[in-house]
Amino acid sequence: MHPHPRDHRSTLDGGHAAGLSPEHDACGVGFVATLSGRPDPTLLAVGLEALRRLRHRGGVAADGRTGDGAGVMTEIPRRLLARELASRGVRLPAEDDFALAACFFPTAPEAERRAQRLLEEACRQQGLAVLAWRPVPVDLDALGPIAAASRPALWHAVIVRGPRVAPGLAFDRALYLARRAFERRAAAFVQREGRDGAPAAGPAPAGLRKPYIASMSSRTVVYKGLVMAGDLDRFYRDLRDPDFATRFVIFHQRYSTNTTPTWERAQPFRLLGHNGEINTLQGNVNGIAAREPWLRVPDWPELAPAAVAPVIDPEGSDSAMLDNVLELLVLAGRDPLHALLMLVPEAWEKVADLPPALRDFYRFHACLTEPWDGPAALIFSDGRWVGARLDRNGLRPLRYTVLKSGLVVAASEAGVLDAEPADVEEHGKLGPGQMIAVDLATGRFLRDGEVKAEVAARRPYGQWVRQIVRYPDEPGAEDAAPASGGRDLEPDPPAMAPPVHARRAGRPGSQAPTDGRRRIRAPAPSPPPRSPRWPPSAGPGRS
Known part of the structure; x- marks a missing residue:
């Protein structure tokens, strides 16, 4: 199923084809979920149909058959x-x-076998083992020439x-460390040399790709590629299998607006799918890099x-980078609801009627990480939420x-699911800074509040x-001293270092902030300040 001819546009130059309106130039994203708590063999077809109905939002390469992803x-x-x-x-x-x-x-046979051996070795080092390799069944006729070449x-x-790896979170963490070890070794996998001995420029050939x-x-799997939305289940035969529940x-x-489409940059990523851009990206990347020397989680x-x-x-891409950080925070002990409220907060500071507990939540996490600002519509899952x-x-x-049947659907547009009005329990839309969630284990649907x-x-x-925080407009903010030097934060202390500028603002004798925002106080002289840790842990287990 192909889009209307007017949607056959190239995204390589970032321009718009004649006659196209800007509202089409954004990704389409969404989810369907059941509240029944049981895997449903009919649900995948509903999700694939919703994806097909968003095909007009996708970019198409010059061959007319290769999608942006x-x-x-x-x-x-x-x-x-x-x-x-x-x-x-x-x-x-x-x-x-x-x-x-x-x-x-890589498609080159020897490189393919080498990649498999690298992953097997990375798994062994974490107490895991590869039980079986399964070639994913595909139909190559569903690909355009550009997609097929890469x-x-x-x-x-x-x-x-x-036996030394426990189920649940410990298993997830071992999988993550094995994958990261594999990625480090794979970085030099296709190192090619130019005539002067330096690394060769340009992408590696498909047979020697990284x-x-x-x-x-242990819970989720991703099927993605440089295909048209209507061809995804043509290409991946699994997606047409009646046993897929x-x-x-x-x-x-x-x-794609900011990066060249590739198989790897297609979405969803490991935890999320994203429509939009991250316009604070450089600062976010720098902030995470600055905290990397203090990476530590007490129970990991x-x-x-x-x-x-x-x-x-x-x-x-910017979406993939946000996914990288979200993944680590979830593995540190938070669920994705907590992690995304922390990374992508609402505009909370001037909201007079914000619940006090929520204001405290945002105040606390403002000391730990900078906001990742969009525009961004995010769909997420860790297999539980x-x-x-x-x-x-x-x-x-x-x-x-x-729906009254227990089906929940969210998407970039209305109309991805046909439903009779009598079958609808609730219609809604998300406003700025809002979230909805489905608890797959209990069948609960949670609204923003x-x-x-x-x-x-x-x-x-x-x-x-x-x-740890004083605001200039609070009584006693100028000369209040910490009551316990941070000892009351045990057993679950803030484990991510505050931004550098905030820590400097709290040193004795430093210039007080004058912009009306938070004041970070200096730690008490006794006991000595603890080493900052990143990412924050939510204590034993998931929060």
């Missing part, structure tokens, strides 16, 4: 995978004991945890700067519908913020 994120299709492995005499382990990696490897070899790696892992999780589908149709001793730095992949978030600008539309009230109540942010 389209993809879906779903739960791992356990029934399908078990059937496939059983045909080869391999038994799929219990749900908590295996993960699935979606791999983009197509990677597509593999699924079924990974099992060893390996890339689209997803590597899932509780949610995140879908994304890309319109294996995490170290050398193991994961740089946190942000410099070759990724799925939801949507709009940044403080609110310039990318997101509408949602809840419910999400924020629940997250803000998890920790004593008011107590913490009063110990």
